[in-house]
Amino acid sequence: MTFPLLTCLGLLPIIGAAILILPVRAAGKWIGLGFALATLGLAAAAVPVYLGDPTALTQTVPWIPAFGAYWALSVDGMGLTMVLLTALLTPLVLFAEWNITGKGTKWTSQAFAALVLLLEGLSLLVFMADDILLFYICFEATLIPMYFLIGGFGGERRSQAALKFLLFGLAGGLIMLVSVVGIGSFSQQAIGAPTYLISQIGVSLSGGSTWAWVLMLCFLAAFILKAPMVPVHTWLPTAAEEATPGSSVLMVGILDKIGTFGMIRICLTLFPVESAAIAPVMIVLALVSIIYGALAAIGSKNLLRLVAYTSVSHFGFMVLGIYTFTSVGLGGTMFYQVNHGFSTAALFLVLGFLIKRRGSANVADYGGVQSQAPILSGALLLAGLSGLALPGMSTFVSEFEVLAGSWSRYPWAAIVAALGTVLAAVYILLMYQRTMTGPATPEVEETITTDLTLKEKLVAFGLAAVVIILGLIPNLALSVITPTAQETLTQIGVADHQAPLGEEVPA
């Protein structure tokens, strides 16, 4: 047996979290960062292996034979990019929130590091799981560290926000449990032996009975709650408003991606017939999310809440891409997941630096920061531009793919969604205008006296550099994502959109 790279990748941060239970005091954050970086190293080591042979990393060990459950880990292009995103963002968040402590509580930076590592490990397992039971267990377990991250390190009303987060998450998880139980018994009927292996179930359950609909809808409901779509998104702005920016990065950048990830990995792959039938509904939902999220972001009076709303809008784009059933749209969504992670991380963290100085997240408390802290405002503009998908940034490539994919099937949907890109310009630039430009108010002059420190610059411009590099050379990611998107469509037997005049013109 070869070296179980993926198992180590998933368990390493969890081991790190366990070690941090020990009273290590000041060394805690260093140990945390060390484990996060080691995980990053392992994730990077997985890349050449995957490029050599995409199946080389796959691992399947029987776990509970009676249920047909396996300790099965594997990655495809989408999984690999998500793993890399997670492994990159975690050390960055630890680094950015270096001296964090809970306000008026006993929560220390050591606890923060432990929770973040636990969250990382569980998220990695979700992204790598090839077994639905394993996926489900980790999916539910991610709620626990996130609950404490919000409740331990947040603002005034953090416990309320954490509870809301937990309840919405649990509601989704319990609905999903119905399907997880159902998969066991229906796979027995369809295949002959109960199994939870996604690769083994394939499309065998789809299209057979009304039960397939129930199973798919329960999964879908959980994922809609997770990748928050209007109208079940309200936990996200509340949580983002109260949580520290670092926690929000993990919540929006990684945890919520499980929603769209699951839609592709489970709904689309296991139930293509039902997913195709429900596509128009999902597209309308996605469009509502895009426009509603953007409008709410324009109207938002709180900076962190604003970013949360922009994410609602962005998740609308991702869902739209999934249900176009084109390799362009699907690949666009897979790439979007990664880009959105980086771009939102940049926005949240830079705003975090700003809020830390001013001590308020209200838009009305700012004005003219540019003259006090030009580099900070430059960093915010850069992060904002990646949020509004400026060409040259990686977010543009993915948004363009999603829109182009949906145009080839549903031009009307693409037009409505494209309006969202105009609104994106409004919410980003309006926020920038209100906070950064104009004459500096006396309060701003008093509180914002320092520009970004070296550490903060590294975080902000490092993220911006990733977004720009991926924007100029998107094939770094697309070379693994596009084949995965095409394979997914082939597996579920959907013909890709073909341009009528598509053949090459002889040069």
Add this chain to the structure above:
Amino acid sequence: MEIGTLTFDATGLYQYSWLLIAIPALSALLLLTFGPLFDRKAHWLGVFASCASCGYALALFYAMLRTGAAERAVDVPVAEWISAGSWTVSFGLQIDQLSILFALLITTVGSIIHIYSVGYMADDPRRRRFFAYLNLFIAAMLLLVLADSYLTLFVGWEGVGLASYLLIGFWQHKPSAAAAAKKAFVMNRIGDLGLTMAMFSMFAWCGSVSFADVFAKVDGIDPGWVTAIGFFLLLAACGKSAQVPLQAWLLDAMEGPTPVSALIHAATMVTAGVYLIVRSNAIYALAPVASVAVVIVALVTIFVGAWIGCSKDDIKKVLAGSTMSQIGYMMLAAGLGALIGPVAYAFAIFHLLTHGCFKANMFLGAGSVMHATDGDVDMRHFGALRKALPVTFLTFACGYLAIIGIPPLAGYFSKDHIVEAAFEYHLGVGLAALIGAGLTAFYMTRLLVMTFFGKARWVEGVHPHESPKIMTIPLILLALASIGAGVALNAWIIDWMAPISAVAGETHAVSWMPTPIGIATLATVALGVLAAIWLFGRCEVPSTPPQTKNPLVIVGRRDVFGDVINDTLVVKPVMALSTAADVVDQSGLDRMWNGLGKGTLALSQLTRKVQTGRVRSYALVTVLGALLVGVLLLIGQLG
């Protein structure tokens, strides 16, 4: 190729043409990142980058001149960019007759304006950033015109939008500048929707957006879709080129430093829409309806721009109105290209080039005036500046004569061609273009008279003085271009643009002598000049705008209701919706979910009353429950 004793390989020159873009881009990056290390000399790096790009463009142009007409257009692939499965987009440059002209305009005018800015921005503490943004603009604009596919073009297209945003809002401490910058970017985004939708249609039909592929396959696309693509591209052009109905941002864009107005909002960026339509001539050739739409938009804009130009007192806004109007002429020619024959495309580009020279000239002149009067822009505070600023006045006069079309200055040739082409298409369109020329003469004369003639109406404490050499030399260079560009390009450009502007087997004779229409144009221009002198030259100009009941003036002063219409139709509804969304979200949806939680709590308050806390009653209930289950089972057995 043999040039004197030097030998160089033209293919090499083509091969590295990406350097044209890379040099200013790298310079912008350096200025922004390592600039603080050499802050006081940083602007010279910006000037150098622009001039280096200019030198490269000139060399490239020279090489093209030396090559046969057939081999001039070269596609330079640079790299694979996006592989999306159904389609791939590569990143490449197209060096051809059209793009090199633009590259020359951008780099030469750009370099001159860079040099001018060294003087103009001398006192600004953030001059380094200014040059970084200017360099960024040069890079993005060159990318726009040199791209070989719509998507690469789009990167430049939004890149210049970003540069424009940064530069309009350069003086960020002024709220009006920040608002104007945002407005420009958002309105451009609306136009950009057109370009993206055009690209989506091309992908859906052709599976590609490279110029070569799309133009080769355009015959096969459903005619309805070709027309749609034509309209989409027109929308994009309207946004970037400030054509009605997306014109309102240009006037506000005058908040930016004047060199920016000259470079971006007069000479280069705003003409990108014209470039887009000329570049897409293969599409418009098959979409006559869209071409007619281009003509209509152009005519409306000619008049709206002129109207605004006639009624504003702000010197830069008069010039901005004039820019809109002149770009209207270019769009008119570009629209006529598909209707009367492709030679009109050459006229559009011709007017674009001459306009680039004389409008940059006049904007820089206006900047020089502002420099002399402590940044005042109100023409009612000027007057009699010709003595105080002789060089500025003379160079401005060259630009003035060029724009109103006095032979043999640049504007005469380029505008005359367009007016004639308009008459060739339709008498009404021709007359409209003719009247537009008269209006141009009217408002430009008004500007000249109010600024440089009459009595001094200077604000107290203002002592006008001529600008330093570093500003006047660029003015002189541009003035020379305003004088000579027409004569130099008149005959040549139609031949040069032959791949686009010529129909096989047909030659277009270029007139040097005034035609009847040319004479009529001159007469209209003279009328306009006389009217302006009669109105503004005879009597004293009041220092404050007089109250007036003249509806034309009132409407003109309010930008022909551009902002009012945008506000009522778009801005206010969107802001109302966004406020509503915020309220609905927090007081509606969120409260609904909170209500669900509270309802559950209330229900539990109700049910917990069963919990009496008496152990024996619990036991009794348990027993009764067990009995009930037993009875039910028994009934089940019996039944």
Add this chain to the structure above:
Amino acid sequence: MNPTLLAVVTLAAVLFCIGLVGVLIRRNALIIFMCVELMLNAANLLFVAFAWAHGGLDGQVAAFFVMVVAAAEVVVGLSIIVAVYRARRTTSVDVPDALRL
């Protein structure tokens, strides 16, 4: 039904009912506790009896389980009673609101 088995089942039923009534009508926690034990043992008796009648071992195993659980329960239960007695000086289960929120 086997007459011996019938007798045992009757005995178990009687024991169970005695225990049940004891739980319901007595106030002293210790008495209630003993009554619960009585019910458990009635159930055990049935387990063993039926196991004997069917010749299987399942019932006997179940009886052992019940005994183990009952022993554990006694430990916990008695300690609670002692604790309550210490606090309240009574073993009556009718002390109101002891279990109320």
